[in-house]
Amino acid sequence: MNREFYSDRGDLEISGAGKSGGGKYNRVEVNGASKINGDIECVEFEASGAAKFEGNVKTVSYNVSGATKCLGNVEADFCEIRGAGKIEGNLHSKDSKIEGSFKVGGNFIGEIIDIQGAAKIIGDCEAEDFICSGAITIGGLLNSEKVSIDIAGRSEIPEIGGKIINVKLAPFGIGFLSKITKALFNTSVNELNCNVIEGDEIYLEGTEARIIRGNDVVIGKKCTIQRVEYKNSLSVDPSSKVLEQIKL
Incomplete structure (x- = not known):
């Protein structure tokens, strides 16, 4: 438009x-x-x-x-949501900035998605650049060229696909994120649960996953991974557990 x-x-x-x-x-x-x-x-x-x-x-x-609610779909070039926003349908926005708690009842598609707080997406999420600091739950696939997640709460994404994937435990300085996620989900656990993570360059912290596939993979602190398939390099932090390592 x-x-x-x-x-x-x-x-x-x-x-x-x-x-x-x-x-x-x-x-x-x-x-x-x-x-x-x-x-x-x-x-x-x-x-x-x-x-x-x-x-x-x-x-x-x-x-x-505030506590705004849309029962249909939202299509916008620029989207900024603060507070406790909810969209029952799909959200399609080129550039999105979310602060607080947020829910999408369908798919979330955009070029840049930046979430600060707690978000729940029932369907798939697709972006060129996906950034999240807080707790994130996605019902379907997260597909993004670049994924950057700072975990501050219990998070769950069945499948993540991208080129560069970075998942880190949020620094202690982001105290307000922990307060938001604990209030919403009644948990202080900082962890990302996945089934499959697949990318070119992968760095993970605080992640529990079944299968990791990548070219260069770094398993950082506090991870539990059942199987890692890698082409070039694999590094595993002593505090983490990888049950099976396979070089392709």
């Missing part, structure tokens, strides 16, 4: 417990416990509080905070 405003469109502003139908607008601003019934297409979409959107949202910029 074009970032410029359209001359034949107006703006939509709702506050308090107001309601509105869908439509095409330049700028949409929703505050409080407001509700939108229907699909929205706009250039700028901003919402805060406990706003609820019962249709799909298509926009250039999607900027929400």
Whole structure:
């Protein structure tokens, strides 16, 4: 979509417990416990509080905070979510920044995905650059050229595929992440559980996995891996356990 405003469109502003139908607008601003019934297409979409959107949202910029909830799909060039955002459908955004707790009921697709806090994605997640500091749960495949995860809470991803994969235990300095994940998931365990991790360059900490496949693999501290298949090099920290090592 074009970032410029359209001359034949107006703006939509709702506050308090107001309601509105869908439509095409330049700028949409929703505050409080407001509700939108229907699909929205706009250039700028901003919402805060406990706003609820019962249709799909298509926009250039999607900027929400608080306990906002969208029952449909969200498509945006730029997405920023702070607080406790929820999208029941799919989220497709080129550049996404998530802070707080967040849930996607479908697939999450983008170019840059940056999550700070606790996120749950029911479907698959696909990006060129995936960054997460906190706790992450993905129901399907995480596929990204570059994966960077700092674990601060119990995390689970069945399968990870990419070129460069880095999984580390978050530094003690990120205390607010641990507080968020402990409050949401009632756990202080910092661990990533996977079935399969496959990439060119792999570095892992705090990971429990069945199979690791890569060219150059480093198993850092506090890992339990059943099987590692590598082409070039393999290094294993003394605090970790690898049951089977196979050089291809």
